[in-house]
Amino acid sequence: MTVKDVLGMSFGNLWRMKTRSFLTISGVIIGIMALSSLLSFGVGMQQLASENFELLELFTSLQVLPHSVVRSEREDHTAADTTAPRVVMLNDSVMQDISRIPGVASVYPEDVFSARVECRGREANTSVYALLAQMGQSAPYSRMKKGRFFSSDSARETVIARELAVRLGFKQPDSILGQEIEVVTASMNPGAALPMFMSGGKVSPFREMRYKLTVCGLLKSDGLDEQPRQLIVPWITAQNMEKISFRSAFDILSMIRKGGKGYSSLTVRMKSYREFEAVRDTLEARGYRTFSIADQFEEMKKAFMIIDTMLGAVGMLALVVASLGIANTMIMSITERFREIGVMKSLGADDRHIQLLFLAESGVVGFIGGVVGLTFGWILTRIAAVVIMWWMEKQGQTGIDVFAMPWWLMLASVAFGVGVSLLAGALPSRRAAKVDPVHSLRHD
């Protein structure tokens, strides 16, 4: 008996009992549809996060933050004060120190201050990030949603996030390109010091400073969260702005302790992800405090795994119910074909042939159910993706596709459908193989 014979007989038997086969296969279809679409969601979320991390070069970059360093950990320590901490100020010499670490591609400073942004009568408070123009050559700034990164460190240009444009009243965020915005900073007013003392504190020591900048680029923001940097200005342009560069009282306390102000943070880019761990370990060994998303992502992967398992379990429930249907169908089939089994045995079929025939029938049910279920699951995820994107865009967010159906998930879904069906058919097929031919040939 050839494989073609086995499959031919299996398809033939299923075709003969159309209604029953349809109902049995429907169970598998629903199970695989649920399983594949739920897992597609889990995989999609993970893929989306991973893609965005890669897009933003978060796997090859980390931030160095100002930190208290214990002297003994530094190369220039002295035996006298091994426990006395000192504050590392992130300045140019630190940048040079870091840039010499093997595996480091580049180090960029970052400064941040609070400001109010005004445009066409609308205003919004935000943090303003000052970056070097050369950062426009690397991700995420090398790929803008619209427009370009600013042309030089002293350009009177700015790059804005989509969300901030919406907050400023631009329903079509793209239309903010070329518009002039005003960055309003708070600055110390030295001339107000005397009047402030004279008035007993009734006169404010601060004043508003206004800087007009032209929006030259719109930041790409198709991640799960909103773009963390809402407004980016050129480094020198920012330095020339009169401003109190702090966001909280902690910044002032830190400045007082450091005896001056360094950079808010440094961004360190590695040549590749392979160097990531070595560079991070070196930085930490030298006493720098680091923060990287790559570390967080490992934790996220664990969370995604749990989510995938839970989603898979829900899909599995449907498939377990379907498997009961398959087992029931197979047992009914044995009863109906009791005499046929005897005939085949009298013609020379052995137990193996009979078992194979019934197993193949279960497998065919699983295969058809798997393929159709996967197709329906895919259609379902596409519909859901369109609806979700439509809803997100309606809410002023960037629409994202949260489903992914990689080839391995497709193969695994069909294989799983076949596997579960074979398991469900295992016991009935064994029972069929054990049919006594003498008994079955006399059976009416």
Add this chain to the structure above:
Amino acid sequence: MNSTQIISISSLTKRYTLGASEIWALKGVDLSVRKGEFLSLVGSSGSGKSTLLNLIGGLDTPTSGLIETPTGKIGTMSPRELARYRAHFVGMIFQSFNLVPHRTAQANVELALYFTDAHPGDRAKLASDMLTHLGLKDRLHHRPADLSGGEQQRVAIARALVKNPEVLLADEPTGNLDRDNSLAICELLADWNRQGGTVIMVTHNLDLARQYSHRVLRMDYGVIVNETEGGLP
């Protein structure tokens, strides 16, 4: 077993257990079947005829005793060897025809070739030729329900003979047929026997047994009680 023997049976017993009681269907049968012989087994219901036929056909295994055939000894064969024995050495026909109802006449005959060494591409032609040979050329694509009893039994004979067995085992092949059809079926069996095939037929019809057989064996209570010469020389 000498060269003229095709089946040699010695001290064959078969016991069935039904609940607490034991039934000895065969109580020690000794029998030798010659190659090319037409042998009939007659006897009342429950005498053990069909049990003996099932044991010779490899559908059942003996409680004790031996059935020796050129391909091996039934009782010592593995289940797979026994299946191969059924596929190649014996062909079986039954009183109730036992055709697969959803398969056409040709497909029923082809089914017998699934378990032989016949090339899959040759099956259809072999089945069609055999049915044509038995006068069913116009019935190739008819299902059993569309055929008369005589035609169904001829399909069953075609199914048994298409694999070219050494021995044809017929379990009351005329039991469900009228006289004319019974004679026609027996003629087909005799014709195949004349070409050198060995036939063992279980029947209640003593006249047919005498007319077509070389030997007629009467069984009673699980043993062979009488042996007479048949009508064939």
